[in-house]
Amino acid sequence: MSTQALPTTATVAVIGAGAMGAGIAQVAAQAGHAVQLLDLKPGAAAQAIAGIQKTFTRLAEKGRMTAQAASEAGARVSLAATAAELSGAALVVEAVVEKLDVKQQLFAELEGIVSDDCILATNTSSISITAIGAALRRPQRLLGMHFFNPAPLMALVEVVSGLATEAAVAQAVHDTALDWGKSPVFTKSSPGFIVNRCARPYYAEALRLLSEQAADPATLDAVMREAGGFRMGPFELMDLIGHDVNFAVTRSVFEAHFGDPRFTPSLIQQELVNAGYFGRKSGRGFYDHAAGALAPAPTTEAPATLANGLALWTGEALGQALAKRLTAAGVPFTAHDVRHNDARVLRVGETLVHLTDGRSATQRAADNSHEATVLADLTLDPLTARGIALARADHCSEAAFKAAVAVFQAAGLSVARLDDVPGLAVMRTVAMLANEAADAVSQGVCDAAAADTAMCKGVNYPIGPLAWADAIGLPQVLAVLDHLAKAYGEDRYRASLLLRRRVAARRPFHD
Incomplete structure (x- = not known):
């Protein structure tokens, strides 16, 4: 005892x-x-x-x-x-x-x-x-x-x-x-305590992605499960919780924080509540829950033909995992055992694939002066992930995009195509979850260990948001947030001062 x-x-x-x-x-x-x-x-x-x-x-x-x-x-x-x-x-x-x-x-x-x-x-x-x-x-x-x-x-x-x-x-x-x-x-x-405060970005970023037509709910849910390792995607989880309840909590936290834009409720969810589409308990939400209704399948890319001349940069975790998966599949490639200064993951033909850093693929292509630019989303564990999300720049041809798709498919990953939204799905969500947890710690709501424990034990996250940020690298998380803030021009994506301090001090949240 x-x-x-x-x-x-x-x-x-x-x-x-x-x-x-x-x-x-x-x-x-x-x-x-x-x-x-x-x-x-x-x-x-x-x-x-x-x-x-x-x-x-x-x-x-x-x-x-x-x-x-x-x-x-x-x-x-x-x-x-x-x-x-x-x-x-x-x-x-x-x-x-x-x-x-x-x-x-x-x-x-x-x-x-x-x-x-x-x-x-x-x-x-x-x-x-x-x-x-x-x-x-x-x-x-x-x-x-x-x-x-x-x-x-x-x-x-x-x-x-x-x-x-x-x-x-x-x-x-x-x-x-x-x-x-x-x-x-x-x-x-304090408003929302730990879980109801720190979990808001999981729903908010999904709803914003839907509003920007990044993909349909089933596809975004699949990405969060198969790439992000979450037990349930945000849309199916909101349907389970009930949109009346979830929307009310969001409004409560938003109002209790005096209208802080980080907690702004979604017009899409408000419409569902207005219609009485509360989710499972009402028989309809983002999905049809009527007896006998079939769940919609996520949209994934059709099989693409793998081109010759594949090069991987294994200094990145994703590139390293792809090398192991492709070797197991018997796919030849050239390996560069370095971390490229533009965080590239692979090159096939003229197509360059980078891990998202919060910029859109179109912005990345313009900044790098390379039209055939494709971005890959974050995965919890690229060695075991079942799927991944990709987006192409507006400059990038369909053929160049398909060349990238084929590489990931050859590595055993299903590929979901997202529209070119900044930060894609998993990366921007995890960055925002970590940012909110960091702010909670900085304001004395809890300590870092409690924030991570609460999110793992209270809402079944695969890893605590601050531990996940440490694993990604705090400078990378900060870069994602800063790029999101620049892309949207909104205070919603402002980085926590504690996160900035940790980056400046070169200290993770968990020493």
């Missing part, structure tokens, strides 16, 4: 028997605590308890816990009919409606019931902990304990301190969550 964790003899109370409240109650009971579950809706708590007990039974049937442990865990959850019955709780976790006045009233009532050393926690995902605590007599024992849905399966817990929260209270909740098998991270009360 962690040093400051609540002992299993301590009673945990959960208020709100919806999906989140029931999930939190299940986690606490499985960890060994007696749990009281309260919901003012008649029958809701009893129904939730029955569901929790059935879940424990199913876990025993699957061999994930013994029948005795399942029976004992289920018996530890009891129904509370009124708040007055929670007087003996050591920790109360609130999971009711997301309304400030409701939460303030509830915690004010609890202050007159529980002991002075009882910890009060809210599962809010968006409301200021400081604002909730402002109505309390002892706001120092209030904090956020933000679980992610479904609580029994998702590892992350954001431990959120308001302005008045005592450090010892936050530490106790952190250690308790750790003992419950979770991955807790400290953060301070």
Whole structure:
């Protein structure tokens, strides 16, 4: 057991028997605590308890816990009919409606019931902990304990301190969550905390790419999965979350940051919400979710003929991976074991392929005075990636583009053609995710380790954004952001001052 964790003899109370409240109650009971579950809706708590007990039974049937442990865990959850019955709780976790006045009233009532050393926690995902605590007599024992849905399966817990929260209270909740098998991270009360703030670019950049007709949703989703290593593409993920929910969170973060353009909501998503196209729950979003509907296939390039005279620059990770993949496929090439000053990856005939640096291919062709210019997008691991996105300059002929396509296909990669948008898809998204995480660190919202843990454990990113930026190279990430800012002329793409400092100091985020 962690040093400051609540002992299993301590009673945990959960208020709100919806999906989140029931999930939190299940986690606490499985960890060994007696749990009281309260919901003012008649029958809701009893129904939730029955569901929790059935879940424990199913876990025993699957061999994930013994029948005795399942029976004992289920018996530890009891129904509370009124708040007055929670007087003996050591920790109360609130999971009711997301309304400030409701939460303030509830915690004010609890202050007159529980002991002075009882910890009060809210599962809010968006409301200021400081604002909730402002109505309390002892706001120092209030904090956020933000679980992610479904609580029994998702590892992350954001431990959120308001302005008045005592450090010892936050530490106790952190250690308790750790003992419950979770991955807790400290953060301070600020709009979106860590995850809902730092994840915004994943949706925002995809929506902007769609608005610029870079590709269709299915193709962009496939690129983010097959090249970026994300479990779900942004459009399918927004359909799963629900556009009403996702759009509301974006608006909330945007307004809470006083209209910062980095968080500007999308007109495309607003139209979906206006139409009632919320995603899976309404049967339609970016995709048709009606029974029997077929998912659209991503658009990929038809097989192209490989030309002779291929040269690779293996000083770049992509060029190095292509060399290994092409060697395995028996494709001959000339290797230049150097990093070219224009970050080129390969040359075939007159076609030059570069890794994107945030400029469009057309701008890159003009800057390099080379018409047959093609850009390749970032891949999480070019050795194992299943696909990659390419874009050609407006100057580049179709034949020259096809020559590049053939090389990647010969290396076993499916190729998605994107229109010539700055930064392509994976690179600009990862740069923006890292930039937002860097800003959160610079503002004391969390540290770098917490930012990466939160994004991996809370939204299943394949690697933390700051660790990913370190792997790419911070100077390259900064160059992408600066080129995006120049291309768009918007403050949306301004680079974090902390990122600039790290580049100037030649220090990664994780030493």
